[in-house]
Amino acid sequence: MSSAELYINLANICSNWNALNSLSNGAAGAVVKANAYGLGIKEVGISLAKAGARDFFVAIAEEGAALRRAVGPGPKIYIFSGHMVGDTTLLRDFDLIPLINSAKQLLFHLENSSNQLIGIQLDTGMNRLGMEATEFQELNETISKLKPDLIISHLACADDQTHPMNEKQLVNFNAMTKDINCKKSLAATGGILLGKQYHFDITRPGIGLYGGNPYSNAKRVIGLKLPVIQIRTVLPDETVGYSNTWTAKKITKVATVSSGYADGIFRNMSNKATLYYNEIPNSIIGRISMDLIGVDVSNCKEDPDYLWLLNGKQSIDDLAEEANSIGYEILTALGQRYNRIYI
Ligand SMILES: *Cc1c(COP(=O)(O)O)cnc(C)c1O
Numbered sequence: 001m002s003s004a005e006l007y008i009n010l011a012n013i014c015s016n017w018n019a020l021n022s023l024s025n026g027a028a029g030a031v032v033k034a035n036a037y038g039l040g041i042k043e044v045g046i047s048l049a050k051a052g053a054r055d056f057f058v059a060i061a062e063e064g065a066a067l068r069r070a071v072g073p074g075p076k077i078y079i080f081s082g083h084m085v086g087d088t089t090l091l092r093d094f095d096l097i098p099l100i101n102s103a104k105q106l107l108f109h110l111e112n113s114s115n116q117l118i119g120i121q122l123d124t125g126m127n128r129l130g131m132e133a134t135e136f137q138e139l140n141e142t143i144s145k146l147k148p149d150l151i152i153s154h155l156a157c158a159d160d161q162t163h164p165m166n167e168k169q170l171v172n173f174n175a176m177t178k179d180i181n182c183k184k185s186l187a188a189t190g191g192i193l194l195g196k197q198y199h200f201d202i203t204r205p206g207i208g209l210y211g212g213n214p215y216s217n218a219k220r221v222i223g224l225k226l227p228v229i230q231i232r233t234v235l236p237d238e239t240v241g242y243s244n245t246w247t248a249k250k251i252t253k254v255a256t257v258s259s260g261y262a263d264g265i266f267r268n269m270s271n272k273a274t275l276y277y278n279e280i281p282n283s284i285i286g287r288i289s290m291d292l293i294g295v296d297v298s299n300c301k302e303d304p305d306y307l308w309l310l311n312g313k314q315s316i317d318d319l320a321e322e323a324n325s326i327g328y329e330i331l332t333a334l335g336q337r338y339n340r341i342y343i
Contacts, residue, residue: 005224005225005338005339006339008043009343010047013221017209020203024203025199028192029203031188032048034332037331038333040342041067057077061096068096078150080121082100097118097119098119119148119152121153122176129154133172140180148182155186155198211316223311228304230255231254232253234248234251236251245286256293257292259335262335263291263335263338265288269322270288276307276309277304282300
């Protein structure tokens with residue numbers, strides 16, 4: 001079998017959730033959008049619900065339905081994109097709570113759904129989703145009567161603890177919500193680390209659960225092991241891969257591993273990233289192809305039959321640096337071809 005193995009440590013995801021839950025004084029929900037950052041909404045959702053998570057957040061209603069099927073009745077499931085055309089039946093049948101983003105969405109919701117919990121998303125400066133201050137003010141009476149379950153906003157710069165935007169958004173959020181009696185939520189992973197004035201009633205960690213920055217104390221969650229299909233010896237002046245972007249300067253032992261850019265190993269890591277054979281680092285040489293990667297394994301004493309792209313030596317953030325990317329993108333790009341093994 002030449003499919004690569006992606007190990008997903010559910011126990012460490014739960015342990016990260018417990019740690020972030022303690023840091024936010026028992027207020028932690030869990031963000032499992034984009035198939036739990038690529039790691040499997042069903043497996044991750046069930047594990048986190050067992051660990052005690054009661055409030056889940058996803059991006060779109062379809063993800064909410066998949067999560068409800070996995071965790072059953074009980075946990076609350078909030079939808080960041082609110083109530084869009086085509087969502088009404090899903091929201092009702094799967095007991096999902098839309099976070100209403102605009103006057104337009106509120107009107108649409110009231111026309112289509114009755115007696116159903118809603119939340120409200122406010123814009124406090126990011127200008128992505130949520131009601132503006134004046135819009136929220138004008139709807140204040142209607143919204144108060146609906147007794148929203150939760151009011152949220154999102155921080156634009158929380159990965160940088162010293163950024164003045166954090167406090168600015170906190171001030172805006174407090175000002176906008178001071179007259180409404182309702183649970184509140186502002187902090188994602190970065191916001192949790194900013195301190196307790198950012199925590200409110202529910203926090204929304206995502207990346208920290210999956211072992212990524214800015215939660216530097218996170219336990220590692222994934223390992224990625226790529227099988228070696230073939231090993232050859234390349235002589236000086238010979239080249240490896242498409243477009244001859246790598247030329248041997250000396251006799252080189254080259255392994256061709258199974259996986260490529262179709263599996264989320266970005267092509268701009270060509271000639272840059274490192275794969276590990278136990279403790280030994282081995283450089284990617286030449287262009288990353290769709291399904292195959294060339295690796296210089298001259299430093300390995302024996303011929304390796306697999307190489308690790310993610311392991312204890314190399315985190316998603318280490319790899320992201322090679323790709324000029326972020327851990328979030330590495331995770332959510334992980335391909336569908338991997339044999340996912342849950343621990
Ligand atoms: C993705 C997202 C989160 C989780 O953010 P992390 O940085 O992964 O912790 C929380 N809230 C909103 C609105 C989001 O879009």
